[in-house]
Amino acid sequence: MPRSITPWETQRKLLVKTENKTNPKYGHKPEERPSDEYIRYGIINLDKPPGPTSHEVAAWVKRILKLSQVGHGGTLEAYTFKLEKSQSDRRFAHNTRRV
Amino acid sequence: MTGVLPITLEESRKILQALLCSGKEYVCVMKLHGEVSQERVNEVLKEFEDVIYQRPPLRASVKRQLRKRKIYYINFLEMDGRNVLFRVGCEGGTYIRKLCFDAGEVLGCGAHMQELRRTIAGPFVENEVVTLHDVAYWFMEWQKEKDEKILKKFIQPMEKALALVPKIYVRDSAVSAVCYGAGLTAPGVVSLETGITSGCLTAIFTLKGEAVALARAMASSEEILDMNHGIVAKTERVLMQRDTYPKCWKSGEI
Numbered sequence: 416m417p418r419s420i421t422p423w424e425t426q427r428k429l430l431v432k433t434e435n436k437t438n439p440k441y442g443h444k445p446e447e448r449p450s451d452e453y454i455r456y457g458i459i460n461l462d463k464p465p466g467p468t469s470h471e472v473a474a475w476v477k478r479i480l481k482l483s484q485v486g487h488g489g490t491l492e493a494y495t496f497k498l499e500k501s502q503s504d505r506r507f508a509h510n511t512r513r514v
Numbered sequence: 515m516t517g518v519l520p521i522t523l524e525e526s527r528k529i530l531q532a533l534l535c536s537g538k539e540y541v542c543v544m545k546l547h548g549e550v551s552q553e554r555v556n557e558v559l560k561e562f563e564d565v566i567y568q569r570p571p572l573r574a575s576v577k578r579q580l581r582k583r584k585i586y587y588i589n590f591l592e593m594d595g596r597n598v599l600f601r602v603g604c605e606g607g608t609y610i611r612k613l614c615f616d617a618g619e620v621l622g623c624g625a626h627m628q629e630l631r632r633t634i635a636g637p638f639v640e641n642e643v644v645t646l647h648d649v650a651y652w653f654m655e656w657q658k659e660k661d662e663k664i665l666k667k668f669i670q671p672m673e674k675a676l677a678l679v680p681k682i683y684v685r686d687s688a689v690s691a692v693c694y695g696a697g698l699t700a701p702g703v704v705s706l707e708t709g710i711t712s713g714c715l716t717a718i719f720t721l722k723g724e725a726v727a728l729a730r731a732m733a734s735s736e737e738i739l740d741m742n743h744g745i746v747a748k749t750e751r752v753l754m755q756r757d758t759y760p761k762c763w764k765s766g767e768i
Contacts, residue, residue, distance in 0.1 A: 421539075423678060437686050444723055445672075458522050459521040469519055
């Protein structure tokens with residue numbers, strides 16, 4: 416079976432409909448945005464460390480860069496022992512509540 | 515469970531929708547629960563290529579209903595005792611933990627995922643990653659020196675995340691209307707990329723290369739090229755701040 420083409424291998428060509436110019440008065444090229452705006456319209460290609468969850472890592476970046484909102488693309492779960500731990504913690508909390 | 519994790523800052527988090535459903539590549543260590551020959555493992559992994567049915571695992575952040583996901587390729591790399599190393603390229607939303615479990619079922623001995631590293635997430639690749647330490651250090655440097663070059667070392671503009679999404683470039687006069695949620699009409703289109711089909715996600719760009727909005731195409735690339743009037747794409751998510759470009763949906767050209 417031939418290997419299917421992945422999205423990152425797809426080649427696209429540009430089809431030109433009309434010629435047009437852009438007015439330099441409005442907006443900025445992505446690389447020429449003022450620093451403040453550059454951060455707010457920016458993405459970090461981060462290497463996730465193995466311990467914390469994706470959400471925790473996103474929260475750390477938010478705190479480092481002193482931003483109000485950050486998001487992350489595609490959850491990479493933390494180590495499974497951490498999941499088990501949280502599960503046992505919950506069970507413990509449940510049991511103590513019963514007592 | 516390490517690897518490429520794109521972090522979107524403030525305004526750029528609006529493009530997450532495009533990033534979540536983009537293709538991913540992982541390197542995975544699968545631990546078998548019994549002795550199996552290398553040929554058999556290779557054979558079973560090959561069976562999982564192409565479209566598979568998958569029910570998300572018990573501990574998942576999505577509804578647990580059977581869904582179809584495309585596996586582009588699985589390359590067996592190495593095997594040491596019961597540990598199997600392989601590289602898998604798949605559609606967004608594929609659970610590799612489940613893939614390992616299912617492969618174990620087919621092998622008959624059972625298996626689980628031991629280690630996982632994401633190497634590609636849409637347009638983001640492993641050899642361009644920065645660590646949390648880099649981020650903290652460079653951000654401090656930037657605060658001291660206020661040099662934009664330092665920022666560019668670790669932050670990329672959000673347009674980078676849309677590199678794989680087919681783009682439609684529009685006139686300056688069409689930008690503001692799209693920012694206010696209007697659909698993109700044919701006269702506003704200047705150029706577009708091939709590979710757009712009716713109903714697929716596209717990105718609307720200005721001629722300066724800024725992202726304006728994510729939109730759902732109403733026609734294919736070739737059809738759009740021939741269109742003189744009518745809606746070309748329905749705006750789904752506006753990315754640009756309103757009033758960056760002047761309103762001219764009544765007055766005409768800038």
